[in-house]
Amino acid sequence: MDFFEVLTTRKTIRKYKPGLPPVSDIQKIIDAGRLAPSATNSQNWEFIAIYNPDIKKEMFEAVTDAYDRICELETTEENKNKLNMYKYYSGFFVKAPVVIAIVEKERKSFISAILRENNYPEEEIALMRPNSSLLSIGAAVENMSLAAHALGYGTCWLCAPIVAYKKFKEILHIDEKSKIVSLLTVGLPENNNSKSPPKKLLSEVMKILA
Numbered sequence: 488m489d490f491f492e493v494l495t496t497r498k499t500i501r502k503y504k505p506g507l508p509p510v511s512d513i514q515k516i517i518d519a520g521r522l523a524p525s526a527t528n529s530q531n532w533e534f535i536a537i538y539n540p541d542i543k544k545e546m547f548e549a550v551t552d553a554y555d556r557i558c559e560l561e562t563t564e565e566n567k568n569k570l571n572m573y574k575y576y577s578g579f580f581v582k583a584p585v586v587i588a589i590v591e592k593e594r595k596s597f598i599s600a601i602l603r604e605n606n607y608p609e610e611e612i613a614l615m616r617p618n619s620s621l622l623s624i625g626a627a628v629e630n631m632s633l634a635a636h637a638l639g640y641g642t643c644w645l646c647a648p649i650v651a652y653k654k655f656k657e658i659l660h661i662d663e664k665s666k667i668v669s670l671l672t673v674g675l676p677e678n679n680n681s682k683s684p685p686k687k688l689l690s691e692v693m694k695i696l697a
């Protein structure tokens with residue numbers, strides 16, 4: 488596929504055929520993440536490819552527990568129904584052949600530190616200093632997702648399971664200073680009939696200031 492075909496035909500895939508992608512393909516996918524741009528070339532990421540079904544199950548149970556706890560919180564019936572839907576979107580990774588855990592390594596911004604030392608309010612710092620660490624990781628995840636698609640795999644990028652971040656860190660032995668920020672599932676698509684939700688038109692999202 489040419490690059491624009493990869494770009495326009497990629498879609499989220501949540502159901503997979505049985506069978507494990509070979510490690511060499513997962514390496515190619517993660518390598519595409521490695522090559523992504525990052526703020527000050529910090530490359531503040533680590534990618535953990537999980538094949539082990541017991542580890543996936545332990546992570547799934549952690550997500551179920553976390554959502555059960557959220558469901559016990561005071562909220563509307565409508566929100567409770569939405570939470571039940573989220574449970575599916577958070578837990579299907581357990582059936583994916585490979586799950587790549589995306590880890591954000593600590594990255595200190597010296598400019599934010601200067602602003603903090605000079606009593607700038609945190610909300611102002613957040614606006615002046617967009618989260619370039621997380622933005623860099625987004626670039627890596629998208630690279631991996633496109634590379635996987637080019638190799639014939641389907642992926643889904645997940646953030647909803649991160650409600651169980653504490654347990655994930657224990658299960659995956661992630662160090663104190665790093666955060667787990669996303670999962671990326673990888674597997675051969677069960678079928679190719681699923682449709683992406685509609686995208687906004689270019690004219691809705693683009694402005695030209697001539």
Ligand SMILES: Cc1cc2nc3c(=O)[nH]c(=O)nc-3n(C[C@H](O)[C@H](O)[C@H](O)COP(=O)(O)O)c2cc1C
Nearest residue numbers: 497498499576577643644645646647648682683684
């Ligand atoms: C940062 C991010 C987080 C996402 N988290 C989830 C998730 O937790 N569960 C899920 O099923 N899909 C998740 N998705 C997939 C989106 O639902 C999907 O990309 C969107 O509906 C557009 O569909 P498409 O990828 O087919 O274009 C996430 C996507 C992104 C970019």
